[in-house]
Amino acid sequence: MDPISNFRKPKSPNSPRVAIAGLCGDSGKTLVSLACILLARRAGWSVRAFKKGPDYIDPAWLAWACGRPARNLDTFLMGFDGAAGSFARHAGPTELNLIEGNRGLFDGVDASGTHSTAALARALGAPVILVVNAVKMTRTAAASVLGCRMMDPELRIAGVILNRVAGDRHAAVLREAVEEVCGIPVLGVLPKTGGNLLPDRHLGLVTPLESAGIAELEREILTFAEGRLDLEAIWKIAEDVAPPVLPVETAAARGGRRVAIGYLRDAAFSFYYPENLEALEAAGAELVPVSSLLANALPRDLRALYLGGGFPETYGATLAANTELLGSIRAAAAGGMPMWAECGGLMALSRAIRWRGDRWAMAGVLPFEVEVLARPQGHGYSTLRVDCPNPFLPVGTELRGHEFHYSHIAEGDRPETACAVLRGAGCYGGRDGAIVGNVWASYTHLHATGTPEWAPALVRAAENFTCMSA
Structure with a gap:
């Protein structure tokens, strides 16, 4: 893949956006999201990040990576209008607005997938990039991706990132199966690692505030992802969207004594x-x-x-x-x-x-x-x-x-x-x-x-x- 530092572009008024989703929890969405943000910022991009769901810790990591607050977009807590309005207010004319999903793509509060990542992506007009944990599978990965596409034909699954891949041969078989069966491009291949790059504990990830060696962690993520994610292709997908609908302005802050x-x-x-x-x-x-x-x-x-x-x-x-x-x-x-x-x-x-x-x-x-x-x-x-x-x-x-x-x-x-x-x-x-x-x-x-x-x-x-x- 071409070095992304050679790919520069103007900020778009359309608020370029993608949703990074997974087939399930623990697919690697957070690591992929952080890698995309850090690589993009190193290339000089302006990035804003959002987290689908109520979690506090993942947004803290996204905020660390993009250098500005990350916002939760949760249609259960905020309503669809509230989530869409928050995105429209905070996305801005940047090169990339990245929305990290949670759990599996269609997992919501009920069997119909209400309040799922897919529902949020549809509401925001955001194309989906699907992260697939490819451990011990080849063609089945293509079947899983195809199933997601058939589950909701109105949802735009625009790319796939293969995670925890065993080696070059494994990657080649996976790529061929996904692209030939699904007609969806593979935008990145990430290898297995010896352990978790991101520190965790009983409630999930450790927060950035508590993480020692945060600068070293940034270098490790950049080294891990270097040359393995096609950020130019990701941006072209993100840019091919309609402008977000601007929300009705909220009341101004109260003046006077505080x-x-x-x-x-x-x-x-x-x-x-x-x-x-x-x-x-x-x-x-x-x-x-x-x-x-x-x-x-x-x-x-x-x-x-x-x-x-x-x-x-x-x-x-x-x-x-x-x-x-x-x-x-x-x-x-x-x-x-x-x-x-x-x-x-x-x-x-x-x-x-x-x-x-x-x-x-x-x-x-x-x-x-x-x-x-x-x-x-x-x-x-x-x-x-x-x-x-x-x-x-x-x-x-x-x-x-x-x-x-x-x-x-x-x-x-x-x-x-x-x-x-x-x-x-x-x-x-x-x-x-x-x-x-x-x-x-x-x-x-x-x-x-x-x-x-x-x-x-x-x-x-x-x-x-x-x-x-x-």
Whole structure:
């Protein structure tokens, strides 16, 4: 394949786009996506990245690779209009907008494939490049690709990338079978590796914030993909699309005095959708990042605290040793500060985290302990209905979110909850959204695009709180 550094082109107003999809999970979509982005940027391209689905970690890697925030596009959380509008707003006139899919191409929330990568690609008018894990197969790969094309003739499967290929002979047979049987070009062939290039653990990939040797990893991915992906062909596919439909403009950000809302942001707590932070700012918040690992107290002018998800169990000893900050959070909650905690944030507000024989004391705002187990305790989309009074959302509000947690509430008192769980696991007893004073703690993560009531509600609660420095 020609060196891509020789292939330069103007930015296109059509927002060139491709969806990188797989036959199944663990096909290599993330590695292929990162390789395409890093190779393109080295050639001088401007790239924007998106992730289909609710995941936090893959978008963090995509953002690392393209040097700017990556956006989730999730039709369950955001609705089709919300996802299409987000893409149109953030794609821009770049050389490449890359959308990484999740799971298998047609896998959705039901047997019909509702909210699948294929459904998103159709909604965005994005051609699909299919990543095939070719371990121990040859012609069957062609049958699989052909089946995908026949499954949905309206979906444009424009290319195939063969992954984990054993050698040149294996590659030649695979290429011939796919191109002759399917009439779809093979755009890349990637070999087997001795191990995972991307570091992983119990909840999936390690985040870039926690990855040592990140510069070396970039070199390894570039070396691995060099000369093996036809980026010129990928761009020509991406460029052959219609312009995206521009969304109706959202309301302008609120002017006037802003209210300080803190949010835990570090290696232990990094699960925040960019749209959630932007929605808080648009509603009138001044966001103040707080490190749970380094800060010894909450800033005195905070009026609310947002505790997103992450890996508090991985940093349990360090968090427990920061007794000053934990005490500051506990005192703020006791004084009525509004707090919104999701998953890892719930764990940080509990009495203690137990994992692998260790027990670490936490803030003690919530009257129970959590235990991290070996298997997921909640994994997938969730639907909640607010049915009890609480400091944030009115009764009757329906919430769509997702959860992915290995922890569960192990012992202690079980406070009142705000929501009935219509789909998902929640905290306990078919309930989610534990309420203690002005604290909301749930295992469900919300996305502000699909829950537009959330950010204004948190800002209103912050405005009604008497500042600690008063």
